[in-house]
Amino acid sequence: MSTIGDYIRQQREQAKISLRQLADAAGVSNPYLSQIERGLRKPSADILQQIAKGLRISAEALYVQAGILEDRPADSGVRSALLTDPSLTERQKQVLIEIYESFRREGKPTPPTAEVISVVRDHPEAAQDAAQDTDPA
Structure with a gap:
């Protein structure tokens, strides 16, 4: 993507929602969102967070695209796939x-993404339990 606006437009189109729907969901005006998508305005981190919620994607993904956060080291695409899964x-x-x-820190093999996503979709309570069991340190 050449700009954050291009990225937002691509994500909106993938989610099959209109500019108006995203503007309403994000709490911004249609003209403002249109200007962001066309590269005429640079959104703040707060606006990016609202847009991310409207798109149901990670705000971190938008922050990286906007240059607010540095992209993390290569992770074989797993992290990116998770962040962009609508x-x-x-x-x-x-x-x-x-x-x-946590698997990467422990040096254990990472479970295949598709299997993990399937488990979370079918058993969201298991994902919450697993998150409580992980050690953030």
């Missing part, structure tokens, strides 16, 4: 990333 809630994405990172 069928996962923000909480599920956070839990899966925490689980994934």
Whole structure:
């Protein structure tokens, strides 16, 4: 993506929602969101967070695209796939990333993404339990 606006437009189109729907969900005006998508305005971190909620994607993904956060080291695409999966809630994405990172820290093989996502979709309570069992240290 060349700009944050291009990235937001791509995510909106993938989610199959209109500019008006996203503007309403994010709590911003249609013209303002249109200007962001066209690269005429640079949104603040707060606005990016609202847009991320409207798109149901990670705010971190938007922060990286906007240059607010540095992208983390390569993770074989697992982290990126989780952050951009529109069928996962923000909480599920956070839990899966925490689980994934804990496996990486321990040096254990990472479970296949598709299997983990399937488990979380079918058993969200298991993901919450797993998140409580992970050691953030």
